[in-house]
Amino acid sequence: MEPFYLVVFGSLASLVAVLELSKTSKDRFSTSSAFNSFKNNYLVVYSLMMAGDWLQGPYVYYLYSHYGFGKGEIGHLFIAGFGSSMLFGTVVGSLADKRGRKRACVTYCITYILSCITKHSPQYKVLMLGRVLGGIATSLLFSAFESWLVAEHNKRGFDQQWLSITFAKAIFLGNGLMAILSGLFGNVLVDSLKLGPVAPFDAASCFLAIGIIIILSTWTENYGDPSENKDLLTQFKGAAAAIAADEKITLLGAIQSLFEGSMYTFVFLWTPALSPNDEDIPHGFIFATFMLSSMLGSSIASRLLAHPTPRVESYMQTVFMLSSMALLLPVVTNLLVAPSNLKGGSISFSGCIQLIGFCIFEACVGIFWPSIMKMRSQYIPEEARSTIMNFFRIPLNIFVCIALYNVKALPMTVMFGMCSAFLFVASLLQRRLMVIAEIHKSRSQDWLNMEEVDPEGVPLNG
Numbered sequence: 001m002e003p004f005y006l007v008v009f010g011s012l013a014s015l016v017a018v019l020e021l022s023k024t025s026k027d028r029f030s031t032s033s034a035f036n037s038f039k040n041n042y043l044v045v046y047s048l049m050m051a052g053d054w055l056q057g058p059y060v061y062y063l064y065s066h067y068g069f070g071k072g073e074i075g076h077l078f079i080a081g082f083g084s085s086m087l088f089g090t091v092v093g094s095l096a097d098k099r100g101r102k103r104a105c106v107t108y109c110i111t112y113i114l115s116c117i118t119k120h121s122p123q124y125k126v127l128m129l130g131r132v133l134g135g136i137a138t139s140l141l142f143s144a145f146e147s148w149l150v151a152e153h154n155k156r157g158f159d160q161q162w163l164s165i166t167f168a169k170a171i172f173l174g175n176g177l178m179a180i181l182s183g184l185f186g187n188v189l190v191d192s193l194k195l196g197p198v199a200p201f202d203a204a205s206c207f208l209a210i211g212i213i214i215i216l217s218t219w220t221e222n223y224g225d226p227s228e229n230k231d232l233l234t235q236f237k238g239a240a241a242a243i244a245a246d247e248k249i250t251l252l253g254a255i256q257s258l259f260e261g262s263m264y265t266f267v268f269l270w271t272p273a274l275s276p277n278d279e280d281i282p283h284g285f286i287f288a289t290f291m292l293s294s295m296l297g298s299s300i301a302s303r304l305l306a307h308p309t310p311r312v313e314s315y316m317q318t319v320f321m322l323s324s325m326a327l328l329l330p331v332v333t334n335l336l337v338a339p340s341n342l343k344g345g346s347i348s349f350s351g352c353i354q355l356i357g358f359c360i361f362e363a364c365v366g367i368f369w370p371s372i373m374k375m376r377s378q379y380i381p382e383e384a385r386s387t388i389m390n391f392f393r394i395p396l397n398i399f400v401c402i403a404l405y406n407v408k409a410l411p412m413t414v415m416f417g418m419c420s421a422f423l424f425v426a427s428l429l430q431r432r433l434m435v436i437a438e439i440h441k442s443r444s445q446d447w448l449n450m451e452e453v454d455p456e457g458v459p460l461n462g
Contacts, residue, residue, distance in 0.1 A: 298370060
């Protein structure tokens, strides 16, 4: 392996270690033992859930190609997954609010285990069914668990600020450390032990099964709006009305869709961007480097969220602008650096520049997740939390499906340019969200001041 990769990985690892070890009491909240026990229980479950997801990711495409399917057929399988998430996401989100978030989390585990089982079959229809089940599971993963956490946190009377701790740690462990460990474990199963490309999916099922046991034995149930007189259509209308009535929720949904749409498109673009002439690059090591960058971002986020200033609405403008510039690098290098016509070999100079930019983008992803969770906990109403969160995923999935369908038709620089533009727009919308939030906060403070004064202008407390 070339020294360049080791230098980048080592530098990121050192930064993460320094940030984590240098935290002082000012960078941490003073919490209770009851909260710490609650937080640690959730983190164990969330880490198991993410391990079940990350174990599968690197081997889905490989498994399909192992069964002899071409790029077109594999592309349709991926589109089926995102389409399933788009079509069924709002339904399962509403059911989670109505029937219980704990039950929805267990359903996620069962659905994903069934999806893993289908990977044992080389039949295209069975694999398509697996992708549909996987899409449903993904919708539950990114809505039910967070909804359960926020509701349970508030029900137990913990300080609202402490949610930031759980969010940041969940991303640091689940989206960072577990991703790296899962990649290494999957590599051992497939390459070292020669158990075949299905082995990671079987291992994922085991982790998910352990998660079911912990959820059933330690979690309590909570609901959004469990009233029996509300059917799914009424819940949809209520969620849509909440989005339309509150500009803050509308902006939050647009911001999330723009960022996540760019993020998922990046997943399909980074490999051809770094090896346009079939350069020999260590995919697994680069993936681990990206996840380390994400850990760096979540570590930064935990520090930012531990302080009242800057507010999350403020610093996220900079994060979106920085991520936009990072994904614009492939376009810039394509214009300024002469492309090479040599096939194979090691990564090019422009590839090295792009890799550093991609690491910056992944660090922004690490900051994004706990920060967007924090904003969702503030602005989305509890009674329809899962439903609204899955509404946000509809434009995201539409965009990703379109991008996947046209990935061969559009030049890569155009795709990166589109993603960069979307992130720039997200920054502008974040600015608007901050302004509205400040106005709302100011008006709330004025109402509080008015309530402290009697009709004749005499302070009630003095």
